Amino acid sequence: MLKMDMSRYLDLFLAESREHLAAAHAICVELARHAAEADPWPRFMRHAHSIKGMAASMRFTSIVTLTHAVEDLAELLARAGVDDAQRCLPLLDESLLCLGSMLDALERGDEATNPRVESLATALRKGCESVVTHEPTLPPPSHRPRQVSVEPRAGLRRWMLLLHLDRDGGRSASETVAILSEVGRLARVVVPGTPALDPRTGGVLGGLRLIVASERPGEVLREELSSLLGPQGFMLEPEPTTPGRKSPEEDPPPWIRIRADKLDALVEGLLELKHEHGRLKAALPRTRGAVHDHLALAELRRRELYGAAMEMRLVPFDSVAQRLREAVRELADELGKRVSFEINGGELQMDRAILDALLDPLLHALKNSLDHGIETPAERRRSGKPACASLRLGLRREGERVRICVVDDGRGMRPELLRQAAVKRGVVPAGQAEALSDEQALMLTTLPGLTTRPSADHISGRGIGLDVVRQVVESLGGFVEIRSERDRGCTLFLSVPLSRALIRTLLVRCTGQDFALPIEAVVKTIDVEQPPSGLRLVHLDRRLGLDGPRSVAVPRSALVLAGSKPSAALVVDEVAGRQDLLVQPLHAPLANLRAYSGAALGEDGSIVLVLDPVGVASEVRFRRGAVPASGESVAWEPHR
């Protein structure tokens, strides 16, 4: 009976414990960098205490034992000097990793035990004895005043925005939709108002009151609204406060915890609604009228709901940091290598679905660095490097994308050996291999079957690590870059969207077929007959083998593609317009087609193939999918 009751709460326990563990770990990282706020220990203890309390109620005694010892040490460190804290950090870090491994065990359905618990608890107790405290008369934790931490979003201010939509004879619903879309770009709509429609004309009656939030100063917001609506077209005032009622920042609303799959189902449902909306719109007569206006408003509401649902799925990267640290530590131990692993930018928020999908590729990338790039301590000493290698994972937001880099200071890769291996493996003909730039040659490592090992072991050696990285990243609408310097190290860059949100595309037409190209991949349009020197023209019809009737006799324009090396321009029949699309990856057996990054449902419900600018412009047709069936791989050694 008890077991059954516990299992009902296990998922909740795991989710909450992981959050507390990640937060405690983040504090350790801040302390190690000397970047922690003045007194981080009360926060740390609260996280440890929360885990202990929950574990006690679930009767996970090993977790209770370890968190109790962690708490004791943290309590003493709160009153100790910086040196003591720095000395004890590795021990706390190891204890948190051990707690993480016990949570993993529970998730797998195993017991929450770990052979290291007892030794760690003993070491933590010894750590307590060695700490010199400065406040010996501090009352027990329960008697200390409770510290309340309120962390409002910096500079975010709420406003009441009144839109005068009945001016100048009133606005049509479609005009209102356009206005609301623009307002949505200037400020986040917190409380949307619904405009009342005239049933006869479809026009909007009266005004519309919204609550918006923005980090922009009031005068800037007013100026921007004025240029959009005219000075008399709106009124902007700070959100009125009810006496005695605190703002959401001062008195945050209570949290509720929902299962991720329920949220995913909500997002999926909203997407289905989008496609139904597109079909409905396509089925209606093209004449403008009230029905179209109602449809436009319904779509606006759906977009707002979709945005809100997507925002709910955002989680900090730090929520997976613990697993990555543990994996690095365990693998480094197993390989007999010494590594200092650091994560920068872990506070960045990402779509949970993207983060989940990235976890495996990141583990592959780190494993690749540890196993292939980073040398043993003896080898490093012989090369004049410190015995302890550096492995860093950095995250940076770039617009709507996140750029992740995995940097090691190992031996690096040698492009000339990669070319030789690719020729030997039959992936690239000899003539083409020689023409590959060093950057292109490094990308050969992302093809299946190429390995740096004479034989495979349980860690790696089958040459499928970076292939997985590239496949997953591309399926998310991202791309991979590799840089390497011999004996100095290697950097793997991954660029992925922050969320599986709509991306802006250009629709291009060629031989009667429509394709989409991400707008950010297009630098400019040029005249085909006068291309700038050094620019390579890629004819889409030839590249894809299209032979349908053309909409123009001779293509006149080409789209210069960003990031193509050497520079390339895509020749198409015509540019048919723009569309915001939600790109879905192509699955097997089409995942290997390099010309596409995915497919999407267009506004009219039809399927649009989304071109991969890098793949479609690629000069070299790598022969992919060439993994030997038996798992054997061509042995070659790029590093020696």
Place this chain on the structure above:
Amino acid sequence: MTHLMGRPERLLLFDIASRRYAVREGVVAGLVECGPVRPVPGAPAAVIGLTDWRGHVMTLIDLHRILGGAPEQGRPCIMRLAAPLERTAFRIHTSLRLVEMRVAPVEAAGAERAAPGVECRFEHEGRLVCLLDPQAIVRRLSTETGERC
């Protein structure tokens, strides 16, 4: 192949080009209506294209083009496959029959051996039936896609 012995299994039977085939009921997530199909330039011939199922883009594979050249006529039946191939569907132009039976594999001879994506063969109602492995079929097509790029 020990899992094939003994226990009765639920199988979907269908005929293509005078041969009888089967798939396990568990590998099929459902039979669905097929919307318009968007051909994919560069895809293997057996891949008809992409189709929309409740907002999800699915890859549609014509089993006739793999197992034998049957004419594409009549109302097609679309089998949406179960995970891990939940974004893939098979199209056939014949009717399906659900049976529950014990599968006892038999050795095939000659050309029968080389049939693509066939996990094993067994006898049912006096006829030889090929049990298809959808994952093997998709793997094979993936390799073919890799050759094209």
